Amino acid sequence: MSPADIERQESWLSQEDLATVRGRMPILYVEAVPVRVAADGSVTAVGLLLRASDKGRIQRELVSGRVLFHERIRDALLRHIEKDLGAVALPQIPPIPVPFTVAEYFPTPGVTAFHDSRQHAVALAFIVPVAGDCAPQQDALDLAWLTPQQAADPAIIADMDGGHGVLLRHALAHLGHTI
Amino acid sequence: MSPADIERQESWLSQEDLATVRGRMPILYVEAVPVRVAADGSVTAVGLLLRASDKGRIQRELVSGRVLFHERIRDALLRHIEKDLGAVALPQIPPIPVPFTVAEYFPTPGVTAFHDSRQHAVALAFIVPVAGDCAPQQDALDLAWLTPQQAADPAIIADMDGGHGVLLRHALAHLGHTI
C-alpha cells in the first residue's frame, strides 16, 4: 500500500466518524523524542517543538501523531517526524520497534500521568536520533534544541501540556540522565 | 470507571460499528504468554490454549484480546487473562507496562510476520507468570502446559495461526531459551 493509498484510505474516515470512534475506542499513536547524538550514542540535545495552543499560549511539544490503517509503527514514526521536522531530518528509526514507554492518555484526568480531553489515546513512545537538518513544519513556530540538563528543568516541563512534560522526563531517565 | 461501566461503554460500539472501524483504523490489542516460573524467575512451563478454529481444526493460541475505551493496558491484560484462564489464575502483571514486543497484524499477509484477515491489529505482548489454578474458559477446549523446549518445537508452531507461533518463539527468545 503506497503512502497515497493510505491517505486515501484515511480520508474514508471522515472528521465526523473520527469523532464518533474517539469516544468509543482507544486510538493508537506514536510519539518521538527527537535527539542529537554524539559518536558514542550519548545524547547532546533534545528537540522540542514550539506551538501556539488553542488558548494562545506558547507550548513545547514532542513529535506525535496517529497510526493509520494499514501503516506499520515504523512508517508512522518516520511520517510524523518528517511531517514535523522536515523531509531532510534523517531520523534513525530504531531497528527494534519496541517503545521505551507506553503513554496512556485518558480523557479523564488522573487515571494516569497523561491526559487528552479529546480521546483515549495509547502512544508508543520512541527516542529517535536525527542526523540531518531539522526545520519546524506546518503550524510549529520553532524547533528548540536543549541540552539534557536544560530539558530536565521543571520550568520546561511546565510549558508542556497533557503529560508531554512527564514523557520528556521519562525519556531523560531512560537515557540515564539525572532528573 | 468500573468494569460494568466499561462493558456498557463498549456495548455502544455495535458489531456493525466495530466492523466499520476495523476497516479504517488499527485496533489495539494486548496479548499474553502465560508462564509458570520457579523461585529464581526462570520459566518452567508455557501455557497454550486449545481452541477449535472456524474451519474445525484444533489450534493452539495465546491469550489475546482488545483494549476497551477508557481501559488501562494493565487492566485489559488482567481482564483477558482471567477471561481465558479463570478468576483464580493469579497473574503477576508486570509492574513496568512496556511490552516485550509489538506484534503488528495486517489484513494483507506478508507485510509483517503477523496476519489477521479481519483487521489491522496492533498487539502489545507481555510474558505473564501465573501463580494460581488455571482452567480453560469459554470456548477453549483445554489449556496445555509445555516446557520451553517443547514449546520451541516447530510442530507446535505449525498448530498456531496468524503469527501466534512466531510470537511464541519471540517470547522464548526474550526469555533466553534456545530456539
Add this chain to the structure above:
Amino acid sequence: MSPADIERQESWLSQEDLATVRGRMPILYVEAVPVRVAADGSVTAVGLLLRASDKGRIQRELVSGRVLFHERIRDALLRHIEKDLGAVALPQIPPIPVPFTVAEYFPTPGVTAFHDSRQHAVALAFIVPVAGDCAPQQDALDLAWLTPQQAADPAIIADMDGGHGVLLRHALAHLGHTI
C-alpha cells in the same frame, strides 16, 4: 554448582585480591528496587533500606550486591534480596533477565550519574515485586515502604548516596510515575 560451592569459590578471592582486582576491572553487580504491587501489577510501595553509613549518617539504600563466579544473574538477584529482606520475602524475579537500566558506577565522580569511590562497578538494575514478609537483615536498621509519590520526593533522594537516588528516580520513571 551448589550455593555452598559458590561461597567456597568466592573465598578463593581474598580481600586483598579483591582490592587489587577492583582497581583493574569493572565489577559486575545486580541491584533491585523492591516493590509491593496490586493485582493489576501497579506499584503501591517501594522498599528502601536504612543503613548507618561509615560516617555515622543514616542513609537509604536499594538492594545491591556482587555477582559471584559461576552465578547466574537471577540467582545473584535472589540471593541479595533474601540477604537484605529475609528468607521469606518471596521475590518475583522477572522471567526476562534484562535490566530496566544499567548503572555504571565510576570511581571518578561525574563520568556518569553514579559514583563509587571503591571501584568501577556495572550494576544491572531490576524492579522486583516482593509478595512475602520482609524484614531488614544484617546491618540494616530498618526497611521503609514508601508510596511512589513519597519515593519521588527530592528529600528522599538526598538521603541516598552514590547515585542510588538517581537509580530510584529512574525506576519510578520506568514504572510510569510522575517524577
Add this chain to the structure above:
Amino acid sequence: MSPADIERQESWLSQEDLATVRGRMPILYVEAVPVRVAADGSVTAVGLLLRASDKGRIQRELVSGRVLFHERIRDALLRHIEKDLGAVALPQIPPIPVPFTVAEYFPTPGVTAFHDSRQHAVALAFIVPVAGDCAPQQDALDLAWLTPQQAADPAIIADMDGGHGVLLRHALAHLGHTI
C-alpha cells in the same frame, strides 16, 4: 581518561593476572550484532565476521570484547566495533545503553545457552546499525552481510560457537523476524 590511558591501565592487568581473575569473577563483555538498516529502521542485512578458530575451522562471529576498567559501556561498544569493522564503520550506538539481552557464558556447558570454556563472561548485547564502510580487521578473514532470512538459516547457526548462534537468533527475534 583518554583511550591511551585506558590501554595503559589495562596493561597493568598482566595475562597471568587476567587468567587468575578469570577463574574467580564474572568478566564483563559487550557484544554487538552489526546491521544495515533502511530509512524506516528495518534491518536489511546482518554482518557476521569470519574467523579461523584455534582448531582451524572457519567460524562466524559477532563483534565481542571486554569492558575495560574505567570504560563506559558505550565506549567499549564503539571501540570493539571499530576494532572489528574498521574506523569508518560509523556505528550508531543506541542512545539508551540497555542491552536487548544479557548473554551469560559459563565455563560449564548447559547452565545457560551460552558457553565459554575460558571463563564466566556476562555480555551485554546490542543491535548496532552501521552506516559507513566496514572492512574486516586484524585476524578476521572476511565480513559477510546476510539478509535476516539468510541469517536465520540453521546452517549459519551451526557455524557459530559458544552460543553466538543463539544470540544471533535472539537478535532476529527482537527485530521481529520469523525464526
